Amino acid sequence: MANKKVKVVVLALLPVLALGWLALRAFENSAAYYYTISEAQAQEVQDQKLRLKGQLVKDSVSYNSTIPLLEFALADEDSQVEAAYEGVLPDNFHHAEEVIVEGKFNAQGKFVVSKLMLQCPSKYEGEE
Amino acid sequence: MHYLGLISLYLSCAFTLLALYAGTRPEAARHKLARRASSLSVAAVVISTLALVAAFVTSDFRLAYVARNSARSLSLIYKVSGLWAGQSGSLLLWLFIMSLFTIAVQKSRGLREVGLDVPVNVVINSVRLLFMLLLVFVISPFEVLQNPPYNGSGLNPMLQSLGMVVHPPLLFLGFSGFAVPFAVTVAQLWAGGRFDAWLELSRPWALFAWLFLTAGIVTGGQWAYNELGWGGYWAWDPVENASLFPWLTGTALVLTLQLSKGYPGRKVWSYILIVLSFALTIFATFLTRGGVLDSVHAFSGGPLGPIFMAVLAAILIFASALAYWRRGAFRGDGHGQVGFHGLLGWGVQGGVVLLLLLLAGVLFGTMFPLLSRAVVGREIVLDESFFNQVTVPLFLVLFALMALSPVLAKGGRGLRPLLRAAGIPVLLGALTGLYVYVAAGGGLAVSAAFAIAALGLAAHLGSLVWPGEKGFKLGSTAVHVGVLLMLVGVAGSSVFTDEIFISVEPGEVFHFGEYQVGYTGLTTRYGVDRYTVSTTLSLARNGTSVGELASAKTFWENRTQPSTKVGVFSTIKEDLYLNLAGWEGQAAQLHLERFALVSWIWFGAWLAYFGAALSLFRLASVGKLHKQVKARWQRTS
Numbered sequence: 001m002a003n004k005k006v007k008v009v010v011l012a013l014l015p016v017l018a019l020g021w022l023a024l025r026a027f028e029n030s031a032a033y034y035y036t037i038s039e040a041q042a043q044e045v046q047d048q049k050l051r052l053k054g055q056l057v058k059d060s061v062s063y064n065s066t067i068p069l070l071e072f073a074l075a076d077e078d079s080q081v082e083a084a085y086e087g088v089l090p091d092n093f094h095h096a097e098e099v100i101v102e103g104k105f106n107a108q109g110k111f112v113v114s115k116l117m118l119q120c121p122s123k124y125e126g127e128e
Numbered sequence: 129m130h131y132l133g134l135i136s137l138y139l140s141c142a143f144t145l146l147a148l149y150a151g152t153r154p155e156a157a158r159h160k161l162a163r164r165a166s167s168l169s170v171a172a173v174v175i176s177t178l179a180l181v182a183a184f185v186t187s188d189f190r191l192a193y194v195a196r197n198s199a200r201s202l203s204l205i206y207k208v209s210g211l212w213a214g215q216s217g218s219l220l221l222w223l224f225i226m227s228l229f230t231i232a233v234q235k236s237r238g239l240r241e242v243g244l245d246v247p248v249n250v251v252i253n254s255v256r257l258l259f260m261l262l263l264v265f266v267i268s269p270f271e272v273l274q275n276p277p278y279n280g281s282g283l284n285p286m287l288q289s290l291g292m293v294v295h296p297p298l299l300f301l302g303f304s305g306f307a308v309p310f311a312v313t314v315a316q317l318w319a320g321g322r323f324d325a326w327l328e329l330s331r332p333w334a335l336f337a338w339l340f341l342t343a344g345i346v347t348g349g350q351w352a353y354n355e356l357g358w359g360g361y362w363a364w365d366p367v368e369n370a371s372l373f374p375w376l377t378g379t380a381l382v383l384t385l386q387l388s389k390g391y392p393g394r395k396v397w398s399y400i401l402i403v404l405s406f407a408l409t410i411f412a413t414f415l416t417r418g419g420v421l422d423s424v425h426a427f428s429g430g431p432l433g434p435i436f437m438a439v440l441a442a443i444l445i446f447a448s449a450l451a452y453w454r455r456g457a458f459r460g461d462g463h464g465q466v467g468f469h470g471l472l473g474w475g476v477q478g479g480v481v482l483l484l485l486l487l488a489g490v491l492f493g494t495m496f497p498l499l500s501r502a503v504v505g506r507e508i509v510l511d512e513s514f515f516n517q518v519t520v521p522l523f524l525v526l527f528a529l530m531a532l533s534p535v536l537a538k539g540g541r542g543l544r545p546l547l548r549a550a551g552i553p554v555l556l557g558a559l560t561g562l563y564v565y566v567a568a569g570g571g572l573a574v575s576a577a578f579a580i581a582a583l584g585l586a587a588h589l590g591s592l593v594w595p596g597e598k599g600f601k602l603g604s605t606a607v608h609v610g611v612l613l614m615l616v617g618v619a620g621s622s623v624f625t626d627e628i629f630i631s632v633e634p635g636e637v638f639h640f641g642e643y644q645v646g647y648t649g650l651t652t653r654y655g656v657d658r659y660t661v662s663t664t665l666s667l668a669r670n671g672t673s674v675g676e677l678a679s680a681k682t683f684w685e686n687r688t689q690p691s692t693k694v695g696v697f698s699t700i701k702e703d704l705y706l707n708l709a710g711w712e713g714q715a716a717q718l719h720l721e722r723f724a725l726v727s728w729i730w731f732g733a734w735l736a737y738f739g740a741a742l743s744l745f746r747l748a749s750v751g752k753l754h755k756q757v758k759a760r761w762q763r764t765s
Contacts, residue, residue, distance in 0.1 A: 015481055015482075015485055018485070019485045019488060019489055019518075019522075022489065022517065022518045022521060022522070023489060023492060023493075023514075023518055025517065026510075026513070026514045026515075026516075026517030026518045027510070027514065029513055030510050030511045030512075030513040030514035030517070031508050031509070031510055031514075032508065032509045032510075032511060033506060033507075033508050033509075034497070034506060034507035034508065034509065035506075049511075051507075051509050063710075065709055065710030065711075065712075065717050066631050066710075066712075066717055067629075068629065068709055068710065068717065068719075088357075088707060088709040088710075088719055089709070089710070091286075091357075091689050091690055091691055091692050093689070094689060102509070102511065115511070
């Protein structure tokens, strides 16, 4: 009887351990830390994947469609950060107010964006 | 018109309350009243929904919801689909679909013969009542504007596509479909007794919900691929994951319900999966509407989040309490259902474990920002690579089990027949995997995926050609083969890709893959409230023309953002994917991508729908089920 119980526990534990191992292994390169812009500015965290959320500074946007390279600035109450995104200008970019960017700071203190997410104020209440 | 809609909603509340009252009376005489009241409340919901549709079709911008999500210039189909372009309309559509289930339950012979239709509808009506109250008191789609605008602000251009016309209704059909197995189970456990027909009676409903949820998820991905322009169909975004949760448990449920008697815990697991599938549809709504997680879908927050969280908690507590109260009903292994048994049964149970591990992994990853905020005080987001690394190995083992299922079914006793049945498929799989690994440089996971797909296709086709006595039914075979084709498409399109970003002058011809691509220039068209800049590329292979590829950018008068229509040229081997990124004069900047085997995903999905629909028809049309259930009911009560 006790033997059977041990067997059941081991059998139940095995998949859980497998999942834990997978998750732990996957965690390393995929975690992005949420920072406010002032925090990110103050700490100058390099080589760490970050996620920043800020207001798009409207007159900071420049887009070179031949490379294509999109440059803009994000701001919160008391700081501002320059960001660059190598990719096609998203349709709703100029319309966005709040922008979430994921990426890393380069040596010049510019935020190199690997993933760009936009939140639009009103129009896109919509569906998935 | 909108008064009609609003009054109907109030009426449906009243009728539903009456149906709940009459349905919970012990006297059977009241059941007639309960059925009538249910039907009337459904009629009221239908009228209310039609009233909102009518407001959309006639461009009645006195309604705030219509003004926000429609415009005069829209074509009829997008006027109608404006119904589910926002939150309150989606909720009304959900209520509408749930109401159709109320009627289906009343018409179900199986449920009616054992006297369960009224109790089942008591449960469904409780859920419907919640939606009605939300629609009346929290987010009404019939809110009236004091100064109605002449024109509405229009439907988001991204939502003006066929994908967005069909995706939400399919998803809601799937979501609300899982309410029925839950209702059947709860109603029967509540009634008590040793009778456990809920296992069989839930089956067609669970399969129905699975079919539509699958279709809803796939069409969502297809829409993203064809409309959003980033060339993907799945991004592990919280909103996408939310629809995956009930799909994972729903798949596990459909499988578990087909186990033969004799598997330990069959009843308990069925119950857990039924409750989880339903609860996770509510949780999905909480996640997508609650504004608790950042999503590229950028849903607005609003009051629905906390309400759905409370409902979720109530469901889980209620279901646990009910299971504890009726714990006697879970003893034994149920009646003599003939289904998966032997090796196949154990394989299926392994699959269920994997599906639950997938659920745990995806749930953990999705909720991690909230977890980390609670534990270390900083939000940490896990990106796609986390989800891929966790889920790919689990999915591969799951699909390997699925690929082997015909072999397991034939296995019988002893190793020898098993090996004989597995021999050729395993050999084919190994050769395919080796080829992809060595010759195509696919990497380990992708080679494994191709190997599993080849193995599975061989095994399933073999079982179709030489069915023997333990061959699979056509429906299950089609679902499995469809999923394997999707596996090929997903594996191929995630690795074998290529892209160029190029500036071209009119008249220029360039090479991409095996295609000669010709650019002739841009054309501009003006519409009432928009102008569109478009280009059409000519495609040729070995000097012969094979087709065209068009992409366009539209600028709208009343919107600051343009909308880009990507061009897709699809063959069985690969998709060419064009995004008109920008231009200066007649020189255009083009973003061209190649994704291998994408069309296999959509074709595989169609095959899976076909298979599931076939199984569903068989299940629903077999009168035997009703007779068996009824006979047993008479014996046990």
